[in-house]
Amino acid sequence: MKRRPTAAIALALMLVLAGCSAGYQSPAPEPAPPPDDERLGYYDGYWYNDTFEFDAADGLTEGQQEAVVSRAMARVQLLRNQRFEERVDVDIISRREYREEFGNVTTPTPGDDARVLQNTQYEALLLVGSDRDVVDVRRGNRGDNVLGFYQPGAERLVIVSESDPATLEGELTLAHELVHALQDQRFNLSSLPTGTMDTVNARNGLVEGDATVVENAYQRNCESGEWECVSVDTGTSAGAPGENFHFGVYYAGFFPYSEGPSFVNYHRERGGWDSIDPMYDDVPDTSAEVVYPRTYGTDDYGTATVADRNDTEWNRVTPTNGPDHATVGQAGIVSMFAYTLADDYDRENALIDSGAFYNRNATTGRLDSTRPFTYDVSYAEGWYADRLHAYAAGDETAYVWNVTFEDRANATEFHGGHADLLEYWGAETVETREESTVWRFTAADSPFDGAVWVERDGRSVTVVHAPTVDDLGDVYAPADG
Known part of the structure; x- marks a missing residue:
């Protein structure tokens, strides 16, 4: 309900x-x-x-x-x-x-x-x-x-x-x-x-x-x-969600x-x-x-890179107008974790404490009227850059997403949180090798499907999604192959 x-x-x-x-x-x-x-x-x-x-x-x-x-x-x-x-x-x-x-x-x-x-x-x-x-x-x-x-x-x-x-x-x-x-x-x-x-x-x-x-x-x-x-x-007269x-x-x-x-x-x-x-x-x-x-105005942030290793069956999605890639930034990454506080899928097992995102008045317990949310949670700390490429084969889509952090420790924190998110949304591990894991969404009531390959390499985390486990290598072929 x-x-x-x-x-x-x-x-x-x-x-x-x-x-x-x-x-x-x-x-x-x-x-x-x-x-x-x-x-x-x-x-x-x-x-x-x-x-x-x-x-x-x-x-x-x-x-x-x-x-x-x-x-x-x-x-x-x-x-x-x-x-x-x-x-x-x-x-x-x-x-x-x-x-x-x-x-x-x-x-x-x-x-x-x-x-x-x-x-x-x-x-x-x-x-x-x-x-x-x-x-x-x-x-x-x-x-x-x-x-x-x-x-x-x-x-x-x-x-x-x-x-x-x-x-x-x-x-x-x-x-x-x-x-x-x-x-x-x-x-x-x-x-x-x-x-x-x-x-x-x-x-x-x-x-x-x-x-x-x-x-x-x-x-x-x-x-x-x-x-x-x-x-x-x-503004409450405008109606509640x-x-x-x-x-x-x-x-x-x-x-x-x-x-x-x-x-x-x-x-x-x-x-x-x-x-x-x-x-x-x-x-x-x-x-x-x-x-x-x-x-602001410093060189604290930079760029992330994604190498296109897609098979000819998969075509890179490059819009005529606008950027040919996506960057979600710290705000996007925090939102992906904060959503578990409010969705109806498995809210009791939210991945962050409500106090880490909701900024409540200490006296009334209500959300602060001027700054209700704080976009600074541990999984996003040290964000340096990210870049996502999308691919299409007919009606099917896939992506390769690189998230780079200031150091290895921040990348490890995000890597662990991302794994928890995949599990939260009904994915199960198919194969694990040191810092690399293949996942597949199996829960019938999950809004997500397909397979995901995730690897942490130094201060970067690469996430690849495709319709099936076999498609992962076609979307993002191994560097040595």
Whole structure:
């Protein structure tokens, strides 16, 4: 029987989409004249500490909405120490309108080869079996939980309202997305690098960490009474995760929101916002840099290599657009172990202690609202690089994945944990030779199938997966043969 997620985990799911609820009906306030100087706490007629004489009730008029948005822009400028170059267009639409207009826009579908590579990396992480598609899993995860988003290419900010007709129901989602609009105007978000899972998680650690730090400061000012706000809501109104929610995929994608703020605060505390702005010209390369902020811009990380030893029957999957390999990084590796805390397969035998991943408040026992998960567990310590190649023969797929660590001890730790994971998911050993083992998934209820060969060599671990034991040598022929 499937278990519904706990309330604490559900709260963490909503953090990135945190919003507020309110509505107004009295006249919009008269805008104030611009100040003589260029103070950041003013925008288009409104100061950051303005109070409005309308009550949360039946929704906002167009004038009231413009006033709230202008005041929010003034607040974001003040908190972020950056000025908007132009006014941000904010569209407030109902949930019904969102479904009709955007559908799956927020979860784009990659090309066929890119999709195979993407699915293969999630199979290597033992998160999603070969019979499921990760794009569909992500769409199922998002469900009706989107509260707002910003589109850099269209320069459009969208807030999703639970009311119909739609009205602005709060300021926190608005504040978060306004930061993205500000980032786009000042740093051109469309120019930031894309690529592997690790590249995206690292980049977004900066982008989402920046926005979340500002949002958290905005929320503190609202909750303390320092600022009058429409309302403050942690976003739980968007709904709890559904019965089929996939926490493993969620953990891999939530990384920027949980670790990003700590990364931004680490550098901001040492150099102010002036130390953050230049990072948009040199974004973090790896999720490990975000987990360990002191390593940003150092040579602590490198590259892993995979030699293509595939038989002619197996063709390397090389997408036309995007990288020809996958790199999951520290965030991906931690997620593969953390998933055992939340899945329904064998949760009682999870491979890590909940305290190693869940960051709970010592007093309440609830997940920390600003950093619910910690992507630093022993099995991922010392991560240096990883690289995965995918192969296809007809409808069958296979992969070769090399994970390299700083030293032999860290590689040994991961090697042992990975073996435990294979066993956890229903694999049995077929053959063992010193540091090399062949496994085969045999459990009828396991989401995974096929055969796996794993070898630790010095500070590297190589994992090969194929449909059968006999196929392993065709996908990755022995070096001496």
